[in-house]
Amino acid sequence: MRFSNIALLTVLCFALLLGLGRMQTVSTMNCIPVKNYILYGLTGIRNQTGDYKIKVSENTTISWNLCGPTFDYCPPREAYANIFFNNNQSCAHLTTNDSYQNIYQSMIDDTDPEKGFQIIFTNGDIYTPTDNYNFSLKIWCDPQQENVKQLNWSLTGASLKLEISSKYGCPRVNPSQIWGFIANNQWLFAICSISMGIVLCFFGYRLITISFFLLGFCLSFVPIMYIFFAFFVSDTTSGTVKWIVCLVSLAIGAAVGFICVKLEKVGFFSIGFGLAYVGANVLYVAFLSSINVSHPEVLFFIIWILGGFACGYLVSKFPIFWVVTTSSLYGSYLIVKPVLSAIADLPNEFEIAKMIQIGQTDSIPGIVYVYVVCLILFALAGFIVQVRMKIQRERGGGASDTYYNICLLYTSP
Numbered sequence: 233m234r235f236s237n238i239a240l241l242t243v244l245c246f247a248l249l250l251g252l253g254r255m256q257t258v259s260t261m262n263c264i265p266v267k268n269y270i271l272y273g274l275t276g277i278r279n280q281t282g283d284y285k286i287k288v289s290e291n292t293t294i295s296w297n298l299c300g301p302t303f304d305y306c307p308p309r310e311a312y313a314n315i316f317f318n319n320n321q322s323c324a325h326l327t328t329n330d331s332y333q334n335i336y337q338s339m340i341d342d343t344d345p346e347k348g349f350q351i352i353f354t355n356g357d358i359y360t361p362t363d364n365y366n367f368s369l370k371i372w373c374d375p376q377q378e379n380v381k382q383l384n385w386s387l388t389g390a391s392l393k394l395e396i397s398s399k400y401g402c403p404r405v406n407p408s409q410i411w412g413f414i415a416n417n418q419w420l421f422a423i424c425s426i427s428m429g430i431v432l433c434f435f436g437y438r439l440i441t442i443s444f445f446l447l448g449f450c451l452s453f454v455p456i457m458y459i460f461f462a463f464f465v466s467d468t469t470s471g472t473v474k475w476i477v478c479l480v481s482l483a484i485g486a487a488v489g490f491i492c493v494k495l496e497k498v499g500f501f502s503i504g505f506g507l508a509y510v511g512a513n514v515l516y517v518a519f520l521s522s523i524n525v526s527h528p529e530v531l532f533f534i535i536w537i538l539g540g541f542a543c544g545y546l547v548s549k550f551p552i553f554w555v556v557t558t559s560s561l562y563g564s565y566l567i568v569k570p571v572l573s574a575i576a577d578l579p580n581e582f583e584i585a586k587m588i589q590i591g592q593t594d595s596i597p598g599i600v601y602v603y604v605v606c607l608i609l610f611a612l613a614g615f616i617v618q619v620r621m622k623i624q625r626e627r628g629g630g631a632s633d634t635y636y637n638i639c640l641l642y643t644s645p
Contacts, residue, residue, distance in 0.1 A: 264300040270345045271405040278389045326367040327353035348401035360389035368393045371401035410461035422570040429566030433614035436559020444499035447506045448492030453485025500580040504544030507558035512536040560614035568606045
């Protein structure tokens with residue numbers, strides 16, 4: 233397949249994703265939530281044969297379900313939970329069908345993911361002129377509980393509170409060990425990240441072979457280490473084993489970096505994927521997180537992958553300009569991220585996007601704005617430094633205007 237066809241396919245897929253993202257149904261609840269890179273799988277809680285029931289009184293029953301509307305329909309719309317009065321003669325919705333504005337998902341205890349997961353549904357039908365029905369569900373983690381066990385519930389006015397236990401309340405992927413490992417060796421990882429960032433940000437094109445290696449290394453080492461720690465490292469794993477896992481990840485990352493150096497096209501695409509990662513983060517936080525799709529984090533990775541191929545094509549066509557741009561951006565990220573994470577509680581990109589998504593922009597800490605400003609400043613500084621280096625080499629150190637410099641970078645073979 234030609235590169236032009238790949239670029240066209242990327243644009244079409246992106247447009248399709250945006251179109252699908254605007255389809256809003258009650259089933260758009262995120263049933264594979266990711267919190268702080270900890271993944272839960274709630275799809276198994278859905279009862280496919282009928283709704284879960286709560287007998288409130290002789291004539292009043294509550295039906296509820298997850299990851300899709302209840303089977304017991306309450307006109308005029310679908311919902312995740314309904315209350316039926318007078319032997320089903322009348323009913324009310326305990327939840328809304330606007331998932332992203334009225335459903336709040338979080339861990340029961342942010343410091344202990346193994347406790348379980350909780351979901352709060354707000355803005356159901358009107359109960360009183362000043363109050364709406366709402367539904368709070370706590371899913372306690374019980375690895376031995378194959379199905380769903382209802383523990384206790386209470387209905388106070390318009391508020392239903394329900395606690396259940398299930399193996400689906402346990403994290404499916406819990407990389408908390410990797411954060412502990414990094415925290416215990418924070419300065420080592422920070423020094424390595426900053427060192428690579430300086431090389432990429434200010435010398436990316438001058439040391440293009442090293443840039444190929446570093447970008448290939450980073451784009452493979454980080455996800456491989458994440459997977460190893462998420463699936464194979466537990467609380468009882470010794471420190472020695474953790475270091476072995478880290479070294480194996482380093483070796484694989486170095487091998488991928490070596491391939492990027494030896495195969496020029498692979499090197500170009502490693503730079504393209506580095507640029508796409510930064511761009512996907514910006515798009516996700518600023519725009520994509522507000523689109524109503526079931527799994528916004530998955531959308532981020534799809535955009536990153538498709539964008540990686542598109543950017544790889546651009547880098548191969550205009551290598552100088554895009555190598556300078558990409559290395560400046562990615563190097564800036566590698567410098568700024570560990571520094572601010574070490575001195576302040578910097579939320580990750582998914583957490584920031586979630587705050588924007590649910591309209592809690594006032595809750596975004598000030599350090600996030602400092603983070604964005606520093607990213608831009610370092611990227612601009614790196615771009616300018618690399619432009620000057622390139623022009624000095626092209627013109628024997630002579631001065632020239634900035635517009636000409638950028639045009640030369642863009643059109644040079």
